[in-house]
Amino acid sequence: MSKCVFLWSGDLKSFIGKLSETYQVYLPVKKGTQRFYKKYVPDLNNIVMGEVRPFEPLKAFFFRAKEVVAESFENRVPSPPADKPLAILGVKACDLKGFKVEDFVFSNNTDPDPFYLKNRERNLIISSDCTCAIDTCFCLALGLKPFPQENFDLNFSPIQDGYIVEVGSSKGESLIKQHTSYFKEVAKVQEDERYRQRNQVLQDVETNLKQFDVPSQDRFQGAVERNFDSKIWEDEAKTCVECGACNAICPTCHCFLLYDQKDEKKMERLRIWDSCMIKDFARVAGGANPRKKLWMRLRNRFEKKFDFFPKVANVYACTGCGRCISACPAKIDIRKVLKRLVIGS
Numbered sequence: 184m185s186k187c188v189f190l191w192s193g194d195l196k197s198f199i200g201k202l203s204e205t206y207q208v209y210l211p212v213k214k215g216t217q218r219f220y221k222k223y224v225p226d227l228n229n230i231v232m233g234e235v236r237p238f239e240p241l242k243a244f245f246f247r248a249k250e251v252v253a254e255s256f257e258n259r260v261p262s263p264p265a266d267k268p269l270a271i272l273g274v275k276a277c278d279l280k281g282f283k284v285e286d287f288v289f290s291n292n293t294d295p296d297p298f299y300l301k302n303r304e305r306n307l308i309i310s311s312d313c314t315c316a317i318d319t320c321f322c323l324a325l326g327l328k329p330f331p332q333e334n335f336d337l338n339f340s341p342i343q344d345g346y347i348v349e350v351g352s353s354k355g356e357s358l359i360k361q362h363t364s365y366f367k368e369v370a371k372v373q374e375d376e377r378y379r380q381r382n383q384v385l386q387d388v389e390t391n392l393k394q395f396d397v398p399s400q401d402r403f404q405g406a407v408e409r410n411f412d413s414k415i416w417e418d419e420a421k422t423c424v425e426c427g428a429c430n431a432i433c434p435t436c437h438c439f440l441l442y443d444q445k446d447e448k449k450m451e452r453l454r455i456w457d458s459c460m461i462k463d464f465a466r467v468a469g470g471a472n473p474r475k476k477l478w479m480r481l482r483n484r485f486e487k488k489f490d491f492f493p494k495v496a497n498v499y500a501c502t503g504c505g506r507c508i509s510a511c512p513a514k515i516d517i518r519k520v521l522k523r524l525v526i527g528s
């Protein structure tokens with residue numbers, strides 16, 4: 184087991200305050216029934232390290248929704264920014280898996296993206312366990328657990344009176360050493376509490392899987408290919424209104440659009456998030472469109488996530504976060520589509 188220490192809950196804000204001397208700190212804050220990332224300021228309230236994933240996907244910090252990528256037709260490879268690096272707290276296991284896809288796309292050896300790398304290389308990730316599940320959570324079906332196991336610098340497991348803090352990298356280790364006065368040894372009774380709590384959340388997600396009859400990822404292989412000409416796509420796409428919310432909210436979706444803009448002084452090239460569900464996404468300059476119909480675009484979305492990505496990157500481009508289920512105004516439920524693909528109805 185990796186090194187663990189205990190942080191008393193009364194010291195959390197002070198510890199975050201220390202982090203904010205070196206980092207721009209963002210962390211989940213509860214508003215109504217949702218959690219949103221907010222920039223840390225000393226009087227920030229309603230911080231939630233536990234519960235479930237925030238409303239926004241983690242990718243928004245690294246692959247920005249809108250970014251200037253060139254000015255006046257000169258390359259704008261970013262120099263190290265003057266502002267502080269990012270520290271993002273309360274990141275959940277489902278969003279950490281999103282890194283596997285985003286890193287594959289933007290950090291590959293042949294054509295790395297300097298804008299993504301700039302944000303990714305300097306960051307500090309302090310993840311945390313889910314302490315409950317909502318009815319859209321289905322991470323277990325994608326082979327994930329509702330508590331982080333990799334890709335973090337520190338992980339916080341909320342328990343009574345504080346947090347068990349697990350070290351996940353050398354950066355995390357030095358942070359603990361730097362702020363050693365905040366941390367104590369973990370007692371056996373606290374480890375037991377974490378074990379019980381993790382098991383409870385595992386059971387809650389299991390209950391979701393049973394209730395919605397969600398197949399597990401070991402049954403996904405070949406499911407899209409087998410159903411390529413199936414009526415499932417037309418049937419499922421009937422209510423889609425082509426809003427693109429499922430792409431925007433997804434921690435693994437990464438398609439973008441480039442466009443130019445001119446003001447009085449200069450030309451700029453911008454990159455914004457794009458959506459493969461929108462009609463013009465695949466349209467080419469001559470006007471031809473290989474995916475004219477909505478059902479073709481829905482099929483393409485599933486093909487990319489459950490056929491293309493496992494083939495090229497050995498990972499399903501879905502983390503089971505359930506955000507697209509909550510965001511879809513047409514009530515298209517990815518779990519139901521996967522079930523239909525697997526059982527072939």
Ligand code: SF4
Pocket residue numbers: 429432433434435436500501502503504505506507508517
């Ligand atoms: S496809 Fe849906 S459930 Fe899967 S990672 Fe994207 S938003 Fe989450």
Ligand code: SF4
Pocket residue numbers: 422423424425426427428429430460510511512513514515
């Ligand atoms: S969120 Fe739903 S309605 Fe909007 S594009 Fe995606 S599938 Fe269609």
